[in-house]
Amino acid sequence: MEIAKTIEEVKHHVLLWKKNGLKIGFVPTMGYLHEGHLSLVREARKRTDRVVVSIFVNPTQFGPNEDYQVYPRDFERDQSLLSKEGVDLIFYPSVEVMYPEGYKTYVEVKDLQDRLCGRSRPGHFRGVCTVVLKLFNIVQPEEAFFGWKDAQQVIILQKMVEDLNLPVKIVPLPLIRDNDGLALSSRNSYLNPEERKAALVLSRSLDLAAELIKSGEKRAEVIKNRMLELIQQEPWARVDYVEIVDLKTLEPLEQVQDNTLIALAVYIGRTRLIDNLRIISGGLEK
Numbered sequence: 001m002e003i004a005k006t007i008e009e010v011k012h013h014v015l016l017w018k019k020n021g022l023k024i025g026f027v028p029t030m031g032y033l034h035e036g037h038l039s040l041v042r043e044a045r046k047r048t049d050r051v052v053v054s055i056f057v058n059p060t061q062f063g064p065n066e067d068y069q070v071y072p073r074d075f076e077r078d079q080s081l082l083s084k085e086g087v088d089l090i091f092y093p094s095v096e097v098m099y100p101e102g103y104k105t106y107v108e109v110k111d112l113q114d115r116l117c118g119r120s121r122p123g124h125f126r127g128v129c130t131v132v133l134k135l136f137n138i139v140q141p142e143e144a145f146f147g148w149k150d151a152q153q154v155i156i157l158q159k160m161v162e163d164l165n166l167p168v169k170i171v172p173l174p175l176i177r178d179n180d181g182l183a184l185s186s187r188n189s190y191l192n193p194e195e196r197k198a199a200l201v202l203s204r205s206l207d208l209a210a211e212l213i214k215s216g217e218k219r220a221e222v223i224k225n226r227m228l229e230l231i232q233q234e235p236w237a238r239v240d241y242v243e244i245v246d247l248k249t250l251e252p253l254e255q256v257q258d259n260t261l262i263a264l265a266v267y268i269g270r271t272r273l274i275d276n277l278r279i280i281s282g283g284l285e286k
């Protein structure tokens with residue numbers, strides 16, 4: 001496994017692989033890896049000839065009062081996990097490599113970027129799209145792997161790829177959870193034991209939504225209110241949003257139907273967590 005810290009080093013490998021007709025799979029991450037990230041790596045390993053993982057805590061996707069400085073980092077541990085998964089190349093650039101002095105260009109996906117998480121994190125998806133487009137240009141993957149954990153991110157990146165005619169296929173993969181249902185996240189490391197228990201309220205509220213839908217309830221307002229009631233019973237929780245939207249446009253729906261996203265963001269203490277469930281081809285995916 002190679003580790004590249006510069007764009008030139010990555011391009012050197014990419015050029016050789018392309019010359020040999022090898023298919024490149026790419027998994028962008030911010031590091032502090034868990035089974036969610038590794039599930040993407042494993043799928044990339046299965047589907048492509050060479051697997052590149054980037055580890056970069058991207059400053060442009062964090063707001064001024066967010067956790068950029070304290071975001072968990074452990075490169076040595078990440079490196080050892082990725083080496084066990086048979087990754088070919090880790091791209092581990094510095095901020096200066098990605099955003100040299102005088103950097104000026106940003107990518108926006110209008111409207112979609114302002115909904116759900118975009119409302120409480122202005123500029124977040126502009127940062128995500130910018131860094132992902134730069135990474136795509138550097139790594140030149142045929143396929144790029146993303147988790148449904150960040151559903152809005154998947155939808156926005158698919159739109160960016162479509163609108164900008166990028167020669168890459170976005171492959172969205174299932175949300176991986178802990179045994180008790182909590183969606184795996186690097187940010188779970190912020191939670192103390194009491195908060196960790198309280199954090200289950202996100203996944204429980206989605207279970208409630210799923211039960212209601214299975215019993216025939218379709219009204220978004222009713223489902224949303226039942227979820228809010230449940231979350232508000234948890235003293236450590238403060239709701240940022242609970243939304244039921246179209247899976248493509250992210251526009252609010254009155255009725256749950258095929259291609260629906262039920263997404264929520266909740267503060268547990270000072271930690272903001274997200275979770276979601278999708279209804280795709282008539283099936284519930286959580």
Ligand code: AMP
Nearest residue numbers: 029030031036146147149150175176184
């Ligand atoms: P991050 O390091 O948080 O930027 O995440 C990197 C990639 O891993 C993104 O595509 C995430 O959606 C994905 N990911 C993070 N957590 C999970 C999870 N629990 N299950 C599946 N994918 C995940």
